[in-house]
Amino acid sequence: METSQILNSTVQLMHTISDINSAAAILNWDQETYMPSGATATRAEQISTLETLSHQFLTGAEGQAIAGQITGLNGSASKHPLLTLFMHDFERASKLPEDLVRRTSRAQALAQDTWKHARAEKNYAKFLPALAELIELKIEAAERYGYTENRYDALLNLFEPGMTVAQLNPVFANLRTATANILSAIAPNRDKVSDAPMLQQYPKQQQMEFSRYISGQMGFNFDNGRIDLSTHPFCTSFSQYDVRLTTRINENDLHSCLYGVIHETGHGLYEQGFATDLARTFGADGASIGMHESQSLLWETIITRTEEFWSFALPKMREIFGEMVAGFTPRDFYQAVNTIQPSLIRTEADEVTYNMHIILRYELEREMINQTIDLKDIPELWNTKMQENLGVRPAHDGEGCLQDIHWSFGGFGYFPGYTLGKLYAAMEWNVLQQQMPDVRTKIANGDLTPIREWLRENIHKYGRTQKPAEIIQRVAGKPLTETDFVEYATKKALDVYGG
Amino acid sequence: METSQILNSTVQLMHTISDINSAAAILNWDQETYMPSGATATRAEQISTLETLSHQFLTGAEGQAIAGQITGLNGSASKHPLLTLFMHDFERASKLPEDLVRRTSRAQALAQDTWKHARAEKNYAKFLPALAELIELKIEAAERYGYTENRYDALLNLFEPGMTVAQLNPVFANLRTATANILSAIAPNRDKVSDAPMLQQYPKQQQMEFSRYISGQMGFNFDNGRIDLSTHPFCTSFSQYDVRLTTRINENDLHSCLYGVIHETGHGLYEQGFATDLARTFGADGASIGMHESQSLLWETIITRTEEFWSFALPKMREIFGEMVAGFTPRDFYQAVNTIQPSLIRTEADEVTYNMHIILRYELEREMINQTIDLKDIPELWNTKMQENLGVRPAHDGEGCLQDIHWSFGGFGYFPGYTLGKLYAAMEWNVLQQQMPDVRTKIANGDLTPIREWLRENIHKYGRTQKPAEIIQRVAGKPLTETDFVEYATKKALDVYGG
Numbered sequence: 001m002e003t004s005q006i007l008n009s010t011v012q013l014m015h016t017i018s019d020i021n022s023a024a025a026i027l028n029w030d031q032e033t034y035m036p037s038g039a040t041a042t043r044a045e046q047i048s049t050l051e052t053l054s055h056q057f058l059t060g061a062e063g064q065a066i067a068g069q070i071t072g073l074n075g076s077a078s079k080h081p082l083l084t085l086f087m088h089d090f091e092r093a094s095k096l097p098e099d100l101v102r103r104t105s106r107a108q109a110l111a112q113d114t115w116k117h118a119r120a121e122k123n124y125a126k127f128l129p130a131l132a133e134l135i136e137l138k139i140e141a142a143e144r145y146g147y148t149e150n151r152y153d154a155l156l157n158l159f160e161p162g163m164t165v166a167q168l169n170p171v172f173a174n175l176r177t178a179t180a181n182i183l184s185a186i187a188p189n190r191d192k193v194s195d196a197p198m199l200q201q202y203p204k205q206q207q208m209e210f211s212r213y214i215s216g217q218m219g220f221n222f223d224n225g226r227i228d229l230s231t232h233p234f235c236t237s238f239s240q241y242d243v244r245l246t247t248r249i250n251e252n253d254l255h256s257c258l259y260g261v262i263h264e265t266g267h268g269l270y271e272q273g274f275a276t277d278l279a280r281t282f283g284a285d286g287a288s289i290g291m292h293e294s295q296s297l298l299w300e301t302i303i304t305r306t307e308e309f310w311s312f313a314l315p316k317m318r319e320i321f322g323e324m325v326a327g328f329t330p331r332d333f334y335q336a337v338n339t340i341q342p343s344l345i346r347t348e349a350d351e352v353t354y355n356m357h358i359i360l361r362y363e364l365e366r367e368m369i370n371q372t373i374d375l376k377d378i379p380e381l382w383n384t385k386m387q388e389n390l391g392v393r394p395a396h397d398g399e400g401c402l403q404d405i406h407w408s409f410g411g412f413g414y415f416p417g418y419t420l421g422k423l424y425a426a427m428e429w430n431v432l433q434q435q436m437p438d439v440r441t442k443i444a445n446g447d448l449t450p451i452r453e454w455l456r457e458n459i460h461k462y463g464r465t466q467k468p469a470e471i472i473q474r475v476a477g478k479p480l481t482e483t484d485f486v487e488y489a490t491k492k493a494l495d496v497y498g499g
Numbered sequence: 500m501e502t503s504q505i506l507n508s509t510v511q512l513m514h515t516i517s518d519i520n521s522a523a524a525i526l527n528w529d530q531e532t533y534m535p536s537g538a539t540a541t542r543a544e545q546i547s548t549l550e551t552l553s554h555q556f557l558t559g560a561e562g563q564a565i566a567g568q569i570t571g572l573n574g575s576a577s578k579h580p581l582l583t584l585f586m587h588d589f590e591r592a593s594k595l596p597e598d599l600v601r602r603t604s605r606a607q608a609l610a611q612d613t614w615k616h617a618r619a620e621k622n623y624a625k626f627l628p629a630l631a632e633l634i635e636l637k638i639e640a641a642e643r644y645g646y647t648e649n650r651y652d653a654l655l656n657l658f659e660p661g662m663t664v665a666q667l668n669p670v671f672a673n674l675r676t677a678t679a680n681i682l683s684a685i686a687p688n689r690d691k692v693s694d695a696p697m698l699q700q701y702p703k704q705q706q707m708e709f710s711r712y713i714s715g716q717m718g719f720n721f722d723n724g725r726i727d728l729s730t731h732p733f734c735t736s737f738s739q740y741d742v743r744l745t746t747r748i749n750e751n752d753l754h755s756c757l758y759g760v761i762h763e764t765g766h767g768l769y770e771q772g773f774a775t776d777l778a779r780t781f782g783a784d785g786a787s788i789g790m791h792e793s794q795s796l797l798w799e800t801i802i803t804r805t806e807e808f809w810s811f812a813l814p815k816m817r818e819i820f821g822e823m824v825a826g827f828t829p830r831d832f833y834q835a836v837n838t839i840q841p842s843l844i845r846t847e848a849d850e851v852t853y854n855m856h857i858i859l860r861y862e863l864e865r866e867m868i869n870q871t872i873d874l875k876d877i878p879e880l881w882n883t884k885m886q887e888n889l890g891v892r893p894a895h896d897g898e899g900c901l902q903d904i905h906w907s908f909g910g911f912g913y914f915p916g917y918t919l920g921k922l923y924a925a926m927e928w929n930v931l932q933q934q935m936p937d938v939r940t941k942i943a944n945g946d947l948t949p950i951r952e953w954l955r956e957n958i959h960k961y962g963r964t965q966k967p968a969e970i971i972q973r974v975a976g977k978p979l980t981e982t983d984f985v986e987y988a989t990k991k992a993l994d995v996y997g998g
Contacts, residue, residue: 019544026529221537226533
């Protein structure tokens with residue numbers, strides 16, 4: 001059979017599977033934004049049916065036939081990126097028997113519910129049996145996926161293709177040292193910086209107006225997307241032509257809405273930026289969780305936390321919020337959004353201490369999957385590590401090991417992506433500054449779309465057709481390293497707190 | 500194989516198909532309410548994929564195997580309502596080859612677009628080729644479905660199972676005469692009644708507040724449903740636990756929002772009222788378009804246009820709208836919402852002249868499907884009939900034969916359901932008054948949920964497991980007739996206009 005025919009069948013099947021996946025994503029979005037409360041159980045069934053269908057279409061007779069044809073192609077023809085992606089996803093999905101997929105899916109749904117109650121009751125014992133079952137299922141999956149060195153690698157690969165424990169360990173070790181150094185360096189001046197400017201009573205409607213304005217300025221295309229409210233901010237997309245962001249609003253703190261929107265806009269620009277010929281294929285997705293996070297974090301933690309950004313944003317804030325921001329300078333806001341303060345809750349952490357939260361979770365889940373720790377010791381291990389790493393200790397498990405939803409949905413291997421995103425973002429920022437020497441002037445003028453264009457050209461348009469390691473090597477001219485982040489974070493910390 | 504096993508497989512397959520159909524409905528709802536404009540083309544692909552899957556699951560190997568097992572059952576076992584429904588839908592879907600389904604789907608999508616432009620340009624010639632293609636496809640479908648007397652019956656049956664031209668013709672003939680009689684009777688007093696009370700400038704937010712209040716009073720369960728805005732009001736549901744209504748608001752006319760919400764709430768109560776064991780099966784649907792319309796019209800045109808309703812609603816209006824309604828009596832509003840005035844546009848017609856719009860469309864589409872008129876004569880035939888029936892004549896096709904979307908989406912056989920809904924509703928209203936003698940007192944007290952309960956018990960809970968003719972015979976003790984409507988409409992017209 002000709003390569004073009006095989007490619008055509010592959011793309012056709014990808015269209016069907018992609019449409020089913022998009023439908024499931026729309027059902028999820030609706031559930032988080034507008035769905036009435038009484039629909040929860042039926043919605044779970046509907047989403048589960050779509051997910052099962054998607055898996056069946058990929059691994060069933062048609063998927064198998066196409067995989068056979070691709071395997072039969074000679075070397076160069078089989079290297080078309082969409083054929084490579086198809087084989088990757090087909091092989092991965094085919095490794096798990098349908099029964100395991102179904103059992104895992106059910107266990108995850110139940111565990112999320114159990115976790116919600118356990119967290120509310122601050123009762124780890126209540127979550128323990130569900131966690132134990134999930135770990136068992138994930139170990140079975142990891143064994144079926146296969147790995148070379150460390151069982152955890154098999155799960156890490158689901159979120160960060162190509163990443164290994166061997167590569168992560170030294171990076172995270174250096175990051176731990178650097179974090180301690182930064183905290184020591186700013187310790188004498190800890191009281192000199194305040195986040196008070198962000199903590200005024202900002203009216204909700206104006207918060208949204210300002211956040212939308214910034215999102216539009218970043219280049220989010222509202223003809224192909226929208227912003228709604230939900231309990232937790234997220235970004236989802238149903239094609240590059242329909243990207244949905246959400247945020248939440250805290251009337252006494254501008255952070256939540258503004259940086260929620262900026263973060264999700266960063267993700268959204270990635271989703272809107274895939275090359276058009278990737279639409280409805282397996283290529284229309286981010287390269288990895290880490291690469292996706294680098295797109296949100298570059299905007300959220302770097303670009304929009306520069307003093308230049310605030311010299312552009314503050315006049316607009318004066319227009320929208322009036323008197324209440326009249327007395328502040330751009331530097332006041334620059335400092336307010338860059339305070340560093342060790343704390344208990346990951347999602348509220350600053351960009352420096354945040355990584356310690358991730359390293360803690362990484363170490364614990366790596367050991368859980370390798371069965372080298374006893375699950376009942378998790379709370380004590382968590383609390384001890386928090387004390388050692390950040391000098392704070394949870395008063396109960398609700399603000400300790402039960403704080404995150406990730407384990408309950410089976411996302412073992414997901415957390416490292418958040419810190420990888422920070423490391424990639426700092427590397428991208430360095431290259432961007434080299435290739436666009438006036439980038440800080442552009443930011444000060446609110447001229448942000450050239451940055452979006454640069455990201456689109458260098459990262460977004462490739463979607464999932466390149467692996468994260470290929471992308472960062474091509475863009476930065478070197479492989480993943482923590483040094484760019486450490487230098488950037490150290491320099492900013494000293495600038496904000498006075499060195 | 501045991502009946503229970505066959506029933507179990509049937510219900511399992513229904514769950515899959517129902518979940519796919521619900522997903523498609525959610526994608527449609529999203530498209531009409533929140534979807535960004537740039538997503539139109541991709542959304543069409545996604546919905547089309549789901550619809551194709553739904554058809555394939557019903558008519559494919561699994562559907563065929565189940566149909567074979569059901570056919571093998573002896574007489575009484577095979578009469579389980581869900582097995583009957585499965586065979587009905589399986590056989591109907593299997594009669595159309597997949598190629599015809601696909602060609603029709605594509606032609607309808609294109610025709611809707613063509614129609615939009617043709618209507619805007621008031622240019623029937625532009626729509627004619629699309630209409631001709633659709634008629635050809637519908638004739639092919641009708642021939643494949645099969646019929647006894649009239650080819651149009653095959654299409655009518657898609658929307659009103661069991662209905663025929665032979666049954667409709669005399670009913671519609673009597674209705675035409677009765678309409679003329681009512682118009683003559685009120686002619687001398689035409690100027691004595693005004694709809695001015697409804698045509699004030701009612702603030703949008705308060706219109707929604709009032710409409711939501713009435714919807715809740717009718718018993719709409721907001722834990723299992725919600726109301727949003729869209730260009731055209733509609734009701735859709737994704738299970739009886741998730742029913743979505745939409746409305747639109749005209750700041751200078753309370754009709755649009757209020758009666759939009761009441762109408763769609765009537766549909767929504769039907770959807771929320773299906774027996775719980777019908778969830779995710781082919782039984783969780785209305786018995787027919789006519790029966791569904793009877794549920795919306797009973798509330799919209801009868802119950803909430805009684806003087807008793809307005810004696811309950813007016814105090815609430817005074818709370819919400821204040822001074823602007825202070826000077827009106829319940830009778831003022833009762834008369835305002837029951838004015839009769841021949842006009843050109845179906846969707847704006849009163850309940851008496853409305854049926855003439857339907858009869859006109861019915862006659863034309865029946866002849867189109869039977870190929871007894873030339874399609875190029877449609878505009879002239881339309882205009883002449885309007886003149887004869889209602890004494891008004893469209894100035895152009897935009898307010899004539901191009902006004903409705905139905906033909907462009909291939910809905911030949913749909914229109915009669917609107918008038919059937921009025922006839923069923925009047926029959927239901929008569930029975931309701933007999934069985935609940937204090938119903939008008941209840942309405943005057945805003946005590947509307949007993950009416951919902953009566954409808955749920957007599958009609959809603961059966962979903963689609965009984966045919967409309969069975970339902971109306973069981974409820975009213977007689978088959979479909981126009982006499983209840985004619986008596987009701989005549990009496991009200993004389994009361995409103997003075998006899």
